[in-house]
Amino acid sequence: MxxxxxxxxxxxxxxxxxxxxxxxxxxxxxxxxxxxxxxxxxxxxxxxxxxxxxxxxxxxxxxxxxxxxxxxxxxxxxxxxxxxxxxxxxxxxxxxxxxxxxxxxxxxxxxxxxxxxxxxxxxxxxxxxxxxxxxxxxxxxxxxxxxxxxxxxxxxxxxxxxxxxxxxxxxxxxxxLTEDIYAAGIAEIIKYGCIWDSSILDEVSKADFKENIEDTVIKCVDIKRKVVEEDETETGLRRILNFGHTIGHGAEKLGNYKDLSHGEAVSVGIVAALKMGEKMGITVLGATERIGKILQQYELPITLNYNIEDVYKTVLSDKKKKGNSIAFIYMKDYGKAEIVMTPIDELKEIMKVLREE
Ligand SMILES: NC(=O)c1ccc[n+]([C@@H]2O[C@H](COP(=O)([O-])OP(=O)(O)OC[C@H]3O[C@@H](n4cnc5c(N)ncnc54)[C@H](O)[C@@H]3O)[C@@H](O)[C@H]2O)c1
Ligand SMILES: [Zn+2]
Missing domain, CATH: 3.40.50.1970 (Rossmann fold)
Known part of the structure; x- marks a missing residue:
């Protein structure tokens, strides 16, 4: 045990x-x-x-x-x-x-x-x-x-x-579990791979990944344990666990919590955060494509099928907003997160990249 x-x-x-x-x-x-x-x-x-x-x-x-x-x-x-x-x-x-x-x-x-x-x-x-x-x-x-x-x-x-x-x-x-409920968990696993331990991304890409799921569960739980121990009430480091969740929550809300499950929304949100990060020069180039392919391997959605202006408005109502800025979580490199305090009107500009195919 x-x-x-x-x-x-x-x-x-x-x-x-x-x-x-x-x-x-x-x-x-x-x-x-x-x-x-x-x-x-x-x-x-x-x-x-x-x-x-x-x-x-x-x-x-x-x-x-x-x-x-x-x-x-x-x-x-x-x-x-x-x-x-x-x-x-x-x-x-x-x-x-x-x-x-x-x-x-x-x-x-x-x-x-x-x-x-x-x-x-x-x-x-x-x-x-x-x-x-x-x-x-x-x-x-x-x-x-x-x-x-x-x-x-x-x-x-x-x-x-x-x-x-x-x-x-x-x-x-x-x-x-049905395939889609299983996959919703994969989206969170990929989140850990992006923000903390890139070896998880290699594991989850493998065809026999599910056979060794226990090892990955242990890795993810251990990451969460470390992060929460350092910042139990989410005033600092714990915010990195929200990678993919800022835009993800917006999509989840616009779909009235019915069109997308939490995990599916996180999948869409991860791809959005990567795309925005690449555009900003924060995220390593090619990440959107690489991570997007892994998500698709599990039939997770990767495109934001909502009006970007509407998504932006839901992001503004996010409880994690501080004054006129929002702590947006980017992936800098595989396994490395970066928290960037972003003024909300700047965020609107950055989000324009999500309109492009
Ligand atoms: N507290 C946190 O830190 C935290 C973090 C991430 C997500 N969440 C919350 O978690 C929720 C999503 O959780 P979820 O994806 O587990 O959804 P869920 O609890 O709705 O479960 C999904 C479905 O799977 C069914 N199910 C559960 N176990 C099963 C099993 N072993 N076999 C067959 N069916 C099973 C459930 O009955 C349900 O229909 C959201 O409300 C989200 O906000 C909380
Ligand atoms: Zn989540």
Missing amino acids: KELILHGSKIESHILIEKGILSKVPDIVLPKEKEEEIKICIITDTNVKDLYLNEIKESFKKRGIIVSCHIIEAGEEYKTLDTVSDIYNTLVSNGIDRNDMIIALGGGVVGDIAGFAAATYLRGIKNLVQIPTTLLAQVDSSVGGKCGVDLLQGKNLVGAFRQPNQVIIDVNVLDS
Whole structure:
């Protein structure tokens, strides 16, 4: 078993990665003493419930642990305060108290919502466990403690930082993903290759990449661990993880969070950031073509099918804007990111390159 520890300011987050680890969840998460005193609520969604919930639930029940479950409808459109409110009701009616445990079993949507519930219910409960079941959640969203929900006005506008006590990663669960949901995770993996470790780009280009996915998951998690340890609340280095996300979020919003999944939007956003970087003389020449080809290998979209003016307007409403500037993340060279504070009217000029074929 591979164990990585993220030393957060308040919580030490243990990230455990092993094939088949799902069958060992109680051994990993239960306290060493008086385990029978803890109550657990597992939060999952309508798709994951039929695949992995029973095994985990039963393994706790066998040890005499009281387990309740809360099933949310699958999909980004349910990442709302209403869903969180329903979760609070389940927690209250099952007598979950501050010393108990929430387990998030699912993709990034479940992880973000359950993390937020854990951060806020009773002003924060003691134990939060993330069991990510999509590739995107394994390499990115389950690690690092960012959680939250969307508002009608935009994505992730309400949230908290709450490091999970444990993250349990079993790549065997990726076998049940559809190609497109798998590919969404690849977009985030390519992000890590661009900003931190170019060897990931070589690996992901290989035809047998999926067979060795666990090695890449470990690499990505370790990058995220290092970045978050240095800047937990995203005032400095952590911003590089937003590579591809500035334009990506714009595209995601313009498609009403339906036309493009988060990972697909990131794919489009990565190509846009590379194109803009090449035009500015910041990014190594030829990068747009090279990375674009890898993304296409996984049938990820690479063109921005929206009016550039509209994309620009959504970028302006981005919560990461500071005054009249935005921290735009470029790839300087393969595996090297550069944060450039860019005045917004200058950004408008740079974005014109996205109109060109
Ligand atoms: N907190 C963070 O740091 C962070 C980082 C990146 C993304 N995110 C968030 O993550 C979300 C996207 O996450 P996602 O791409 O995992 O989407 P998701 O959670 O919606 O999952 C995608 C689909 O896959 C299904 N699914 C999950 N696991 C499965 C499995 N093993 N087999 C079959 N189907 C399965 C889900 O039911 C869902 O229909 C977005 O809301 C995004 O904002 C958060
Ligand atoms: Zn992302």
